[in-house]
Amino acid sequence: MDLVNAVRADPDLSREALAELLARHGESPDDLTEREFSGRDADDLRAAAARLAAILTESDTDRAAHAINALLAECGARPHLSRHGEHPWHLHIDRGEEAGWAEWFLASSALALAQVLTEYGRAPWGECAAARCGTLYLGTGPGSARRYCSTACASRERVAAHRRRKRAGG
Structure with a gap:
């Protein structure tokens, strides 16, 4: 949510500001260097945040569910358990190591929103x-x-x- 709100507040949020935000949310500084998190990755992540904002502003549960399903289908990835750095095992739903930052963000956000929607029965x-x-x-x-x-x-x-x-x- 913080990433989407940050990009909504500043659609041109710099690569460095995005990296700082990701680091505050537990991403490894080694994964956020210019080499690992490029300007192109930042561009793609800003676009992904804008796409997710469209779902997060949807109050109709059926339309939100269809939008989440479309995003999950687009990602086309299978869930898998992942552990990296000091993190415990957790669920990822991306294409693994070759997944870009935007794909990871969209897939994991769609999975999380799907879980929340099904738990609460509404958006x-x-x-x-x-x-x-x-x-x-x-x-x-x-x-x-x-x-x-x-x-x-x-x-x-x-x-x-x-x-x-x-x-x-x-």
Whole structure:
């Protein structure tokens, strides 16, 4: 989600900024050198993030499911267990070592979103309803469906609505 939000905020996010973001999410610095994560890889990853944003802004569960299925079919990869660096065994759904960064991102994101959608029976993601925000969120916590990316946005909107009602009534 962070990668998609970062690219939505800055569609021209630099290769270096993308590498820093990936490193903060556990990718090895050795895998993020210019040689291993090139400018072309960054271009492809930005395009992949934009494609994923289209799914994450889809609130209709059926359309979201069809979009995820299309992405999984396009990736055409089989799930496999992977362990690298200090990471424990985990599931990958890409073409292995020859998979590019964008393919890895799209395939693993599609798999994760498919798991979330099936667990919740709906698309529990969306775009923050707060004015001037637009951050994408994943609402997998307890309770009713979320409308805001954070408690700060929800509070800001409640206060603004309260002030509007107060002005209109008095």
